[in-house]
Amino acid sequence: DIQMTQSPSSLSAFVGDRVTITCRASQRISSFLNWYQQKPGKAPKLLIYGASTLESGVPSRFSGSGSGTDYTLTISSLQPEDSAIYYCQESYTAPRTFGPGTKVEIK
Amino acid sequence: QVQLVESGGGLVKPGGSLRLSCAASGFSFSDYYMSWIRQAPGGGLEWVSYIGDTSRYTNFADSVKGRFTISRDNPKNSLFLQMNTLTPEDTAVYYCARIRKGDNGDIFDYWGQGTLVIVSS
Numbered sequence: 001d002i003q004m005t006q007s008p009s010s011l012s013a014f015v016g017d018r019v020t021i022t023c024r025a026s027q028r029i030s031s032f033l034n035w036y037q038q039k040p041g042k043a044p045k046l047l048i049y050g051a052s053t054l055e056s057g058v059p060s061r062f063s064g065s066g067s068g069t070d071y072t073l074t075i076s077s078l079q080p081e082d083s084a085i086y087y088c089q090e091s092y093t094a095p096r097t098f099g100p101g102t103k104v105e106i107k
Numbered sequence: 108q109v110q111l112v113e114s115g116g117g118l119v120k121p122g123g124s125l126r127l128s129c130a131a132s133g134f135s136f137s138d139y140y141m142s143w144i145r146q147a148p149g150g151g152l153e154w155v156s157y158i159g160d161t162s163r164y165t166n167f168a169d170s171v172k173g174r175f176t177i178s179r180d181n182p183k184n185s186l187f188l189q190m191n192t193l194t195p196e197d198t199a200v201y202y203c204a205r206i207r208k209g210d211n212g213d214i215f216d217y218w219g220q221g222t223l224v225i226v227s228s
Contacts, residue, residue: 032212036152043202043218044152050211087152091212095168096142098152 002026002090004099012105019075021102023088026069032092033071035064038101039084047086048073080106109133109217111203116222123193123226129186129203129219137181140164140206142215143188145199145224153199156188157206157213170196193226200224 003026013019023033031051036044046055048064051071061076075082083106088099115127129141142157156167156177165177176189186203200221207216 030211034214036215038152043220044215045218046214046216049209049214049216055216089152089215091209091214094157094166096154096157096213096215098154100151 001095002029002093002097004088004090004097006086006088006099006102008102009100010103010105012107013078014107015078015080017078019078019082019104021073021086021088021104023066023071023073023099024069025071025090025092028068029090029092031067031071032090033064033066034089034091035062035073036087036089036098037082037084038087044087075104078104078106082106109205111205111217111219113201113203113219113222116201116224118225118227119193120228121194121226124189124191125193125224127188127190127201127203127222127224129188131184131186131203131205134205136179136184137161140208140213141179141186142204142206142213143177143186144202144204144215144218145197146202146221147196147199150199155201158186190224193224195226198224198226 033051035048038044052064085101143155158177202221204215205217207214
């Protein structure tokens with residue numbers, strides 16, 4: 001099975017800051033990588049698929065990039081409503097493994 | 108709009124069984140693969156199972172293989188997860204999710220609100 005790691009596990013930043021979360025796969029996954037946002041008590045929400053394609057309705061301050069084994073999610077200007085846990089997920093093989101999550105808090 | 112509503116969760120003793128349901132609306136259910144994904148309390152997300160649009164294809168995580176069965180009723184726009192021989196490690200919120208097939212693999216594009224399963228004596 002592919003193993004997914006994320007760093008950092010948590011971060012705290014100011015409104016307006018640029019935030020970057022990294023996701024690493026244990027093998028090349030050819031951009032078969034999705035990002036989800038989960039707020040407390042809510043279901044995850046799809047943000048980005050195919051490593052870099054923004055899901056419809058998602059604010060443009062979110063962006064994704066990467067290739068091979070290393071991928072990043074960037075929030076260009078952090079907003080209060082972005083406080084959440086962010087998960088990456090590979091869709092290259094079964095099982096569709098999720099990363100452990102990165103908790104983003106607002107200072 | 109797309110809606111997925113899970114039901115059937117609850118408290119069950121170790122070794123017991125439970126059947127989860129997911130009622131879908133707002134899209135052509137029979138055109139989509141569907142999946143179950145779970146989240147242990149305070150934990151991360153774990154994919155559990157998926158089923159193809161015609162039920163021909165299914166797959167399961169190793170952690171539930173042989174104990175869980177996934178099925179669907181397309182005319183009734185419903186997805187099911189039969190869970191047998193439950194253990195405390197199966198305690199989690201169970202989400203049903205729609206799978207959108209993309210050029211870069213499966214995308215869980217819509218999720219239900221989840222149903223809580225607690226396995227405890």
